[in-house]
Amino acid sequence: MLRRGSRVIEARGISKRYGDLVAVADVSFKIGKGEIVGFLGPNGAGKTTTMRILTGFMPPTDGTAIIAGHDIFSEPLAARRCVGYLPEQLPLYLEMTVTAYLTYVAKIKDVARRARAPAVDRALERCGLTEVRSRVIGNLSRGFRQRVGLAQAIVHDPPVLVLDEPTLGLDPLQVRDIRQLIADLTSPQDGNQRTVILSTHILPEVEAICQRVILINEGRKTVDAPLEELTRDGRSLEELFARETTHDVAEEVES
């Protein structure tokens, strides 16, 4: 399998154009096994588009990406099998029960028949859903739904997790729980150490769990550095974020 530190995600010059609009322009990065990367940028910067390309939801206009050794163009199914994805809009069937939903996800993610029930049980347990397992998803609170979303991302035990704003709309305690869960999922003690890309607007969240920051602004990668380097000398991520993203706005105002 993959060695620690070996590349698990590699974006090679990916671009995405919608007609004349350039959503992502020539973004490249390499992420090693076990890394938790915070994916930052203002709304509309191209974060979600980049994540959708990595997860195989849409192909890039240019460039390609390699997920756990599989090219998203030449081996799309193998690449998708290696990714757990929590989209910004939770992909839930509200009329299903939690267990039925996770079993369905396990089936379409190619979890072998015999491994399916244990896989669902493990995901339920990890996400703290065991006591609501037979409830209908539509009747669950926002916090539980978010957990179901996370459970569907990990049910097939993928080496790569792509999480788009996993703590959106949660109360502070729920946010803490989800963060703890993400940290657990990537700890070296965990049998299958995962690589995580996490997009968020909550900068303290990045400081709490990420080791590295990639900042995207107007479709271009502007910062890619370890967190400790960015926060050395007592600087905060907020200053960095402001510096890297607002000067463009100032220019726009002038012109």
Next chain:
Amino acid sequence: MKHVVTVASRELQGLFVSPVAYGVLSLFAVLAGFFFILGVAWFSDVVVRAQQFQAFDVLADLNLNDRLIGEFYGSMSVVLLFLIPGITMGLFAAEKVQGTHELLLTSPLTIWDIVLGKFLAGALFVLLLVAVVGFYPGLLFFYGDPELGKTLSGLLGLLLVGWIYVAIGAFASSLTRSQVLAFLISFVLLLCLLLLPAISELGVAGGGASVGAILSYLSTNTHFEELVRGLVTTSDLVYFAVMIGTFLVLTKTAVETARWR
């Protein structure tokens, strides 16, 4: 293939958990009963009158299959035209609104798995509807002697017409995220298909006989009526297969194109 079944069974579960499936089924059963009773009343009325007037040529021409069951199937095919867009409108549009299409498209499924799974779910539901229709002519076997072959080939025709409608409905649903729009698109497409013979007659009037022939060949009704008359020919079956196949290919293309945009 196993993914097709997985997608289809989830889709069917979704239909039967919501009141939509039950609503459509009950409405359909009631309408079927209504048209059947109307047909039986009309038929017995004609028989009684023909006997009163000793019109033996009329009586000789009357038979259950052509004058009752065939007409009944025809009415039900029109009812299907209204109901099936209601079932298929959500096939793809609902997934887009719920955000679950992101789950489907980032799973190791091919687009054919998704499209065929959705079609299979709709096709099985139509099978259930046609079974409801089949119940009524079944009653006639206790009171008269309709031809079994003709009765069944007509039902097959209704089933195949329903499957074409499902394929068209799936295509309409793959074009948009609005279920209302999906319903309207499929309804308009189905109406065009129904009206093709009328348009072809206009074409003949204008002198374009070959255009008219093509249009009437394309019409679902032309082939449906052959089956109702008890004529199961390869060319009709090929027509149904080609129509279903064409719209499934179009659906697959629409899903794929949406991904590239």
